[in-house]
Amino acid sequence: MIMSAIMTTADVADSSGHPLMARVEGDVLEPATPFDMGTGAINAERAMDPGLVLDARFTDYLQFLCSVPGVDDAAVLRSVGAPCPAPPGRGSPPRLGSDLNAPSVTVSSLVGSRRVNRFLTSVGAQNETYTAYVRAPDGVSVRVTPSQFKIVPGDTRTLRIVLTTTAPGNAFGFGEIVLRGNKKHTVRIPLAVFPSGRRSHE
Structure with a gap:
């Protein structure tokens, strides 16, 4: 939850309002992508009051590890001392x-x-x-449901994100979902999507 608070409230612009930049080669600078800067520069004040958090627990990370191609159940058990959950029905x-x-x-x-x-x-x-605003990655359409929702303290809501390839490409595209609350909270979720024309392992 702490990690989520830090990430969703990070700044993607500097103190002058200009996008954070990344050095791509030599002295050439370009606007930074999530692969350059993660979610951005830490804003400690906003992280203390993030509004919403995304909570991932041990079992969530265990399922993530078990979904990685080439990682078998025995290796997971040896590494973390817990077996992979039963596969979906x-x-x-x-x-x-x-x-x-x-x-x-x-x-x-x-x-x-x-x-x-x-x-x-x-x-x-x-x-x-909260109201959801989307900046879709190149070659991808993004639909967020619900696009607006009310939430009470301590409650959890499910955000359904449907990503659809509109133009297969040969590179990752970057975008974001920004949830703006009517109590001044802003929650930013970066998107990094490779719109592919063929199937491969994730």
Whole structure:
């Protein structure tokens, strides 16, 4: 929860309001992507009052580890002392790395559409209404449901994010979902998506 608070409230602009920059080669600077800066520069004051947090616990990270291609159940058991959870039942979608309830979304090979859920818990002091704003990565459409929701302190809401390839490419595209609350909270979730024309391991 602390990690989420730090990440979702990070700044993506400097004190002058200009985008954070990254050195790409030599002295060439370009606007930084999530692969350069993570979620941005820590804003300690805002992190103390994030409004919403995304809570991932031990079992969530265990499921994430068990979904990594090439990692077998025996290796997981030796490493962390706990077995992989039983696989989903027949007809259920397989677990994917993008299912981890992290304050970012990364999909390394998007073919067609994929639904990603994020679970948001209110740590605010008051009831608050949030509205979702989307900046979609290149080659991808993003639909967020609900696009507006009210949440009370301590409650958890599910945010359903549907990513759809609109133009397959050969590079990651970057975007974000920004949840703005009517009590002045702002929660930013970066998106990094590779819109692929063929299937591969995530």
